[in-house]
Each structure stands twice: as C-alpha cells, then as structure tokens.
Amino acid sequence: MNYAYERLPDAGTALRLHLNENTAGCSPRVLEAMRALTRTDAAFYPEYGEAVDACARNLGVAPDQVLLLNGLDEGIHCVSFACLQRAEDGTRREAIVVLPAFDMYAACAEIASARIAEVRPGPDLSFPIGALLSAITPATRVVFLASPNNPSGLTIPRADVARVARALPEGAVALLDEAYVDFARESCLDLTAAHPNLVIGRTFAKAHGLAAVRAGCLAGHPDTIARLRHFLPPYGVNVFARTAIVAALADTDYLNWYRAQVSESRRRLYAMCDRLGLRFWPSEANFVLVRVGDGAAALAREMTARGVAIRDRSTQPGCEGCVRITTGVVEHTERAIALMEELLCDGR
Ligand SMILES: *Cc1c(COP(=O)(O)O)cnc(C)c1O
Numbered sequence: 529m530n531y532a533y534e535r536l537p538d539a540g541t542a543l544r545l546h547l548n549e550n551t552a553g554c555s556p557r558v559l560e561a562m563r564a565l566t567r568t569d570a571a572f573y574p575e576y577g578e579a580v581d582a583c584a585r586n587l588g589v590a591p592d593q594v595l596l597l598n599g600l601d602e603g604i605h606c607v608s609f610a611c612l613q614r615a616e617d618g619t620r621r622e623a624i625v626v627l628p629a630f631d632m633y634a635a636c637a638e639i640a641s642a643r644i645a646e647v648r649p650g651p652d653l654s655f656p657i658g659a660l661l662s663a664i665t666p667a668t669r670v671v672f673l674a675s676p677n678n679p680s681g682l683t684i685p686r687a688d689v690a691r692v693a694r695a696l697p698e699g700a701v702a703l704l705d706e707a708y709v710d711f712a713r714e715s716c717l718d719l720t721a722a723h724p725n726l727v728i729g730r731t732f733a734k735a736h737g738l739a740a741v742r743a744g745c746l747a748g749h750p751d752t753i754a755r756l757r758h759f760l761p762p763y764g765v766n767v768f769a770r771t772a773i774v775a776a777l778a779d780t781d782y783l784n785w786y787r788a789q790v791s792e793s794r795r796r797l798y799a800m801c802d803r804l805g806l807r808f809w810p811s812e813a814n815f816v817l818v819r820v821g822d823g824a825a826a827l828a829r830e831m832t833a834r835g836v837a838i839r840d841r842s843t844q845p846g847c848e849g850c851v852r853i854t855t856g857v858v859e860h861t862e863r864a865i866a867l868m869e870e871l872l873c874d875g876r
Contacts, residue, residue, distance in 0.1 A: 531644065550734065551854065554736060565767060606756055608670065619667070732772070796861055796865060816852070
C-alpha cells in the first residue's frame with residue numbers, strides 16, 4: 529500500500545483548524561431533527577425518498593441523478609470500484625490524480641487495483657490542463673478532480689473540466705469533487721448534462737458541519753448514476769444522516785451565516801499574510817494555504833501544542849513550506865492569527 533490514507537493523531541482539546549470542518553458545528557435545526565427521531569425510526573430500515581428529493585431540489589436535478597452517500601469518501605470508493613477494477617483479461621485500469629490532491633483518491637484507486645498516474649501542478653499551483661490531457665491513455669478509467677482544490681483552495685476553470693470530460697475514453701469517468709463548493713463562486717454541476725461521464729461529488733461534512741454524521745452525495749447523468757448505484761450498499765446512509773440532510777438543506781440562514789463567517793475569516797487571514805509578508809493562495813474554500821517557509825512542519829506542531837491545530841502540507845507537490853489553516857468562525861480564526869503572529873515574529 530503506497531497510498532494508504534494517513535490518519536491524523538487525536539487533536540485533543542486544541543481548536544480544530546486542521547481538517548476543514550465547520551468550527552461552529554451543525555445547524556441547531558439539524559440536532560433538533562435528529563433528537564426527534566423515534567424508537568421505530570431507529571428500528572426500521574431507512575427510507576430515502578425525502579432526502580433524495582431534498583438533495584435533487586437543492587442541486588436543480590432530478591431524483592434519479594442523485595446518489596446519497598455515507599460521506600463523500602464513500603463516493604470516491606464507489607467510483608473507484610465501479611471503474612477501476614481489472615479488466616476481464618486481468619489488465620489494470622488507470623486512474624489519474626492531479627496533485628496536490630485529497631489523499632482518498634489514490635488510496636481508493638489503489639485498493640481497486642488501478643495503476644495511478646500523478647500529474648504535477650503547474651507554476652504557482654495552476655491547473656495543469658496540458659499535462660493532464662497528455663496523461664490520458666486508452667486505459668484511463670477515472671480522473672479525480674477537485675474544485676475548489678484541497679489543499680490550495682483554487683478552482684478549476686470550467687472550460688478545462690469540459691475538455692477533460694471530452695478527452696476521456698469510452699467507459700471512463702471524471703469525478704469532480706466539489707466538497708467545498710458552498711464557499712465558491714460556482715459549480716460545474718450543469719456540465720453533467722452535456723457530459724454524461726462527468727460525476728459531481730458533494731459532502732455535508734464541510735459547510736453543513738456534518739463530518740461526524742457522514743453524509744454526502746454524487747450527482748450526474750441518470751445513466752451514469754444508475755451504473756454507480758450497483759456499487760453501493762442499499763442502506764449505507766443511516767437514519768441520522770438521512771434526517772440531518774433534510775434539516776441542513778432547509779436551514780439556508782445558517783448556511784449563509786457560516787459562509788459569511790468564512791469569507792470574513794479568509795479576509796483576515798490574508799491581511800495577516802500581507803502584514804508578515806507571507807505568500808498565500810486566494811481561496812474559494814473554508815481554508816487557506818499559506819507558505820511559511822522551512823519551518824512549516826515545526827510551526828504546525830508548535831501551534832497544535834499551543835492549542836490551535838493546523839495542517840502541515842509542506843510535503844505535498846507544489847506546497848513546499850506550506851501550512852493549511854481552516855477559516856471558519858471569525859473568533860477562531862483570530863486565535864490562529866494571534867498565535868501565528870506571535871510564533872512567526874518571535875522566530876525572526
Ligand atoms: C473532506 C473532503 C472529502 C470527504 O468528505 P466526507 O463527506 O467527510 O467523506 C472529500 N473530498 C475532499 C476534497 C475533502 O476535503
């Protein structure tokens with residue numbers, strides 16, 4: 529296993545700014561809805577009609593274009609096993625991962641037995657469309673894309689998403705991970721109408737604050753969704769997640785409040801970077817990648833020890849010297865800023 533997912537040590541009581549979670553928690557309405565579940569709700573296999581309809585309405589697609597997931601991780605797993613297992617004659621399929629990338633893409637492709645082709649980022653973490661198109665071969669079955677990207681926070685130009693979809697061989701799928709789209713200017717979901725081989729991944733873990741509940745979905749062309757459905761268990765989404773999805777989508781005020789917190793937090797973190805002369809990437813997600821230099825790993829360790837957990841990303845291609853900081857509730861971001869300024873100014 530070269531690509532196993534790296535589980536992080538317990539952050540203890542530190543403020544969690546290392547996993548891009550919602551630092552305020554979920555909407556209070558979600559908790560009320562989960563509390564209102566009954567003994568028989570727990571006892572009976574869950575029905576999904578209402579949750580699927582709520583997702584479909586929210587995405588502006590038909591219910592047969594949506595697959596509910598036990599977290600988007602399950603969608604990455606599903607696409608990998610649907611598309612990347614060996615051919616009948618034993619030949620291996622290929623998966624393309626555009627770096628820097630969320631660890632689960634290569635981890636799932638590997639356990640599905642695929643060969644993995646990694647495409648390195650362009651200058652300044654720009655989307656390497658040319659290199660990506662050249663990496664596509666007749667054996668390519670999945671291209672993993674993320675927009676906004678984790679860890680850079682950068683988006684992929686829409687035209688490039690469409691070009692990738694057009695360039696793929698028969699039977700291949702482009703999985704566009706939109707885990708952070710709630711913080712971004714736009715989605716590429718509408719491109720799935722013209723490109724049936726494009727599948728969009730969404731999660732309730734980030735903007736909706738349901739990481740522990742485990743809830744996400746895939747969306748795309750009905751035929752593609754039907755093909756993927758076979759690779760998911762029939763009751764993989766539990767009754768808490770199903771209930772939480774409906775309540776979370778209904779509470780748009782809460783989502784909008786959180787989005788505003790995130791954009792103010794990003795603005796303040798950028799201002800800190802300007803004061804300290806640090807390079808950062810303008811982000812369309814709920815985190816910011818900051819280049820702090822050689823001491824990135826030490827800074828992440830020291831901040832975690834001092835009660836604010838952030839993520840060292842310095843070993844990721846193109847992210848040399850970088851840490852990633854979740855920008856959630858403004859007050860939390862202010863704690864990170866104060867500690868970072870103290871530690872970085874001390875060291876100069
Ligand atoms: C957090 C994250 C996910 C995983 O979402 P879950 O719903 O918690 O499984 C998927 N993709 C990216 C890019 C993420 O950052």
